[in-house]
Amino acid sequence: MPSSWLFALAGGAMIGGAAALLLLTHGRIAGISGVLGSLLPPGAAPDRGWRLAFIGGLLAAGLIGAAVAPTAVGASVRTLPVVIVAGLIVGFGTRLGSGCTSGHGVCGLSRLSPRSMVAVATFMTTGAITAMIAGGVS
Amino acid sequence: MxxxxxxxxxxxxxxxxxxxxxxxxxxxxxxxxxxxxxxxxxxxxxxxxxxxxxxxxxxxxxxxxxxxxxxxxxxxxxxxxxxxxxxxxPTRRDLDGSLLIGAALFGIGWGLGGLCPGPGLVAAAAGSTTGLAFAGAMIVGMLAQHLTAKK
Known part of the structure; x- marks a missing residue:
């Protein structure tokens, strides 16, 4: 088994454990786009405390990660304008579709949610087609 | 609270x-x-x-x-x-156009940039220019969806 598979499995287990911790403590689905989006107007959620803390923890991991493992965040495969277009589409799409890889993927598939299963099948398919057309590095 | x-x-x-x-x-x-x-x-x-x-x-x-x-x-x-x-x-079990179109768009953006929301935020906090550009654009995209959403 290649070591990248073990890192993927270990990282995945950490993600699952983190999502379980948020469920146990706050009773919430650990969906990044949902938690982040609910902090944004209009219609921002009233209970901001745990949401800000959860996103803050995620950002802290990035800050610490940059110091202890600088290669963990990889270089871009696209030019900056393409990255910005990708970000815009991801932001709009995840809010319209009520979730992303964490909420629909990790939490939704585990809960056997039919909406999440359809969402995951859909974004994996369009992601695969897009990556195929756009190519490895451009 | x-x-x-x-x-x-x-x-x-x-x-x-x-x-x-x-x-x-x-x-x-x-x-x-x-x-x-x-x-x-x-x-x-x-x-x-x-x-x-x-x-x-x-x-x-x-x-x-x-x-x-x-x-x-x-x-x-x-x-x-x-x-x-x-x-x-979440309690909804119905499939609707918003779910399908939203998930399809998300996949396109993910396949294009190679980042989904969580890694985008982590990369931004790590100081990566790509991460910062992606996360900033993602927040703008979210705001745009909120403003155009039917209530």
Whole structure:
């Protein structure tokens, strides 16, 4: 088994454990786009405390990660304008579709949610087609 | 703090915030360890036609195994979470156009940039120009969706 598979499995287990911790403590689905989006107007959620803390923890991991493992965040495969277009589409799409890889993927598939299963099948398919057309590095 | 009720004093509220921070931190660390913050790896996983790298399938596999077990144990063992009066779980089961179009768009953006929301935020906090551009654009995209959403 290649070591990248073990890192993927270990990282995945950490993600699952983190999502379980948020469920146990706050009773919430650990969906990044949902938690982040609910902090944004209009219609921002009233209970901001745990949401800000959860996103803050995620950002802290990035800050610490940059110091202890600088290669963990990889270089871009696209030019900056393409990255910005990708970000815009991801932001709009995840809010319209009520979730992303964490909420629909990790939490939704585990809960056997039919909406999440359809969402995951859909974004994996369009992601695969897009990556195929756009190519490895451009 | 509306969700935390009168049974939760100042120390309990502080603990609830600390544990949300820990959950976010652990999730972010998991993303860094797993390879999800490496756009080239993500694109290499999504694109099955050029020397497919299947390793990221193990991220979802590992996460789902842990969460699926934990979810059932927590649901069976408790009627409410530690710091709230009830669990807030999605109840909808219908499929609609918004779900399909939104998920389809998300996949296009993910396959294009090689970043999804969590890794985008982690990369931004790590100071990556790509991460900052992606996360900033993602927030603009979210705001645009909120403003155009039918209420």
């Amino acid at each position: 509306t969700a935390v009720t009168t049974t939760c004093g100042a120390r309990c509220r502080a603990m609830s915030i600390v544990l949300a921070l820990v959950a976010g931190g652990l999730l972010g660390a998991g993303l860094l360890v797993s390879g999800m913050t490496q756009p080239a790896k993500v694109v290499g996983f999504l694109d099955v036609t050029r020397g497919w790298d299947p390793s990221l399938a193990f991220v979802m596999g590992g996460a789902v195994i842990v969460y699926a077990v934990a979810f059932r144990l927590i649901q069976r063992g408790r009627k409410d979470p530690w710091f709230d009066v009830k669990f807030h779980l």
